[in-house]
Amino acid sequence: ERHSNVPLCDNYLPVIGHTHMIIGGGKRLLQTVKYACEETNKKGGVAILKLGLSNYYIITDPEDNLTVANGTLQKHFVYQFASNWLGDGLITSSGETWKRHRKLLNPAFSQQMLNIYTAVFNRKSRNLISAIEIEMKSGPVLIDTVFREMALNTLLSTAFGIEEEDSDFNKKYIHAVDVILALLTRRFQNPLLHYPFFYKLSALKKKEEEVIETILTASKKIIKNKREALNKERSNENGYATERKFKTMLDLLLKDSDGDALTDEEIRDEVDTLILAGSDTSSQLTLVVVMVLGSYPEIQDKVYQEVASVCGVSDTDVEKHQHPRLVYTEAVLKETLRLYPTVAVVLRKPENEIKLKNYTIPANSNCVLGIYGLNRHPVWGPDAHTFRPERWLEPGGVPDDPNAFAGFSVGKRNCIGKTYALISTKIILAHLVRRYKVTADISKIEFKMDVIMTPSDNCYVEFELRNGTTT
Numbered sequence: 001e002r003h004s005n006v007p008l009c010d011n012y013l014p015v016i017g018h019t020h021m022i023i024g025g026g027k028r029l030l031q032t033v034k035y036a037c038e039e040t041n042k043k044g045g046v047a048i049l050k051l052g053l054s055n056y057y058i059i060t061d062p063e064d065n066l067t068v069a070n071g072t073l074q075k076h077f078v079y080q081f082a083s084n085w086l087g088d089g090l091i092t093s094s095g096e097t098w099k100r101h102r103k104l105l106n107p108a109f110s111q112q113m114l115n116i117y118t119a120v121f122n123r124k125s126r127n128l129i130s131a132i133e134i135e136m137k138s139g140p141v142l143i144d145t146v147f148r149e150m151a152l153n154t155l156l157s158t159a160f161g162i163e164e165e166d167s168d169f170n171k172k173y174i175h176a177v178d179v180i181l182a183l184l185t186r187r188f189q190n191p192l193l194h195y196p197f198f199y200k201l202s203a204l205k206k207k208e209e210e211v212i213e214t215i216l217t218a219s220k221k222i223i224k225n226k227r228e229a230l231n232k233e234r235s236n237e238n239g240y241a242t243e244r245k246f247k248t249m250l251d252l253l254l255k256d257s258d259g260d261a262l263t264d265e266e267i268r269d270e271v272d273t274l275i276l277a278g279s280d281t282s283s284q285l286t287l288v289v290v291m292v293l294g295s296y297p298e299i300q301d302k303v304y305q306e307v308a309s310v311c312g313v314s315d316t317d318v319e320k321h322q323h324p325r326l327v328y329t330e331a332v333l334k335e336t337l338r339l340y341p342t343v344a345v346v347l348r349k350p351e352n353e354i355k356l357k358n359y360t361i362p363a364n365s366n367c368v369l370g371i372y373g374l375n376r377h378p379v380w381g382p383d384a385h386t387f388r389p390e391r392w393l394e395p396g397g398v399p400d401d402p403n404a405f406a407g408f409s410v411g412k413r414n415c416i417g418k419t420y421a422l423i424s425t426k427i428i429l430a431h432l433v434r435r436y437k438v439t440a441d442i443s444k445i446e447f448k449m450d451v452i453m454t455p456s457d458n459c460y461v462e463f464e465l466r467n468g469t470t471t
């Protein structure tokens, strides 16, 4: 039902609305998201996309977007499609559960912890270089696999203290996550499958059960090992638990669970959530930014010049006092995330009506925080669609409203791992550009949306040693 005068996106058909536009694969869905966001920008920042019998309110106006983000912490029902996998983890949960878990995990992202993780980021970046060194012997490198394994290893180390790198496990896990993200997206694209009754009868459900089994077995193993290690540590200390300096995210969760606050199931939900939220998103950003550097040699050169002057040209660690000075590199990362947002939309379901600048959104509506459109909203100026990292460093180069950039979402439920992601990616880039010149062509790459926005084509990059010799 339309309760307001919010404009409809064009290309609306009688009865089915825009449903025809979301049917198909992940490429089709992303095209529709882009279309809906661009339409919304044209129509002033709020518009309706009609899917099945439901109105989806797309919000790309920065101020209204923040109002919705903070006015409704309740996630949309589509997040429940992932409940067999992520349960009540931080991404999918709402209400008191979300509040409690967020509070519990916050200390894992403090400045002190990020400083500790810096050593891991450096170590894993060196491992990445070794992996590339092997791959580049046979020509351009398919970076998707190496970057994803690296991000998973980094997350496993910082979040769970797991140091051994088990490539078979990684590949299996990464594949399972790909399959399930695609399944969730296909379910969203078929309004009939939104109903559990029809979904249970579908082939998607069967496939979902198979892959979830793989994922849950892995996360249970991670928790079991960590518990055993903690118990061992305690018995070594004659039963007195001492505060260790290096606490992983899992330590924080397990510590709380000893006070009976978190059940085993809740811990497992967070483990799976952190792996998804922390490694897949970070690896996509690294992948796209390396494709960008390979496509714009002058930008790559500026990144190299900055890294060389701040960190030196030799293969030393990027120190905690150095990465904050990589301001141009950070501008390149933000500009990449602005134009290629890993998370292109976020969905919410407000329990109460929400008053925007010009409209009122009814209670229980479907709200879409249109990150893709917001990041290209007219407040970004006439060159909103142009890749220009310099804008981040120029006075008045970016909109005054900090919420006009939503690469990590906005408001109270924004990304908890935002600074983690920026620091780790800056450190990877510093190691990469000191060693290699990269060549790629991002204009040839098409993207898709299987929950997260990722290249749908293989991403090949040519790596050439900076001293002129190719190994």
Ligand code: HEM
Pocket (backbone or CB within 6 Å): 090, 091, 102, 273, 274, 277, 278, 279, 281, 282, 285, 337, 342, 343, 346, 347, 406, 407, 408, 409, 412, 413, 414, 415, 416, 417, 418, 420, 421
């Ligand atoms: C480039 C990398 C990243 C991007 C683009 C990104 C983006 C986002 C976005 C857009 C959201 C909001 C999702 C929603 O409301 O549905 C989010 C939430 C979240 N992110 Fe990230 N993220 C990144 C890296 C990370 C990392 C490294 C971690 C952890 C190690 C992390 C953990 C989380 C968690 C737990 C949430 C849920 C927060 C909540 O609802 O309270 N993210 N992220």
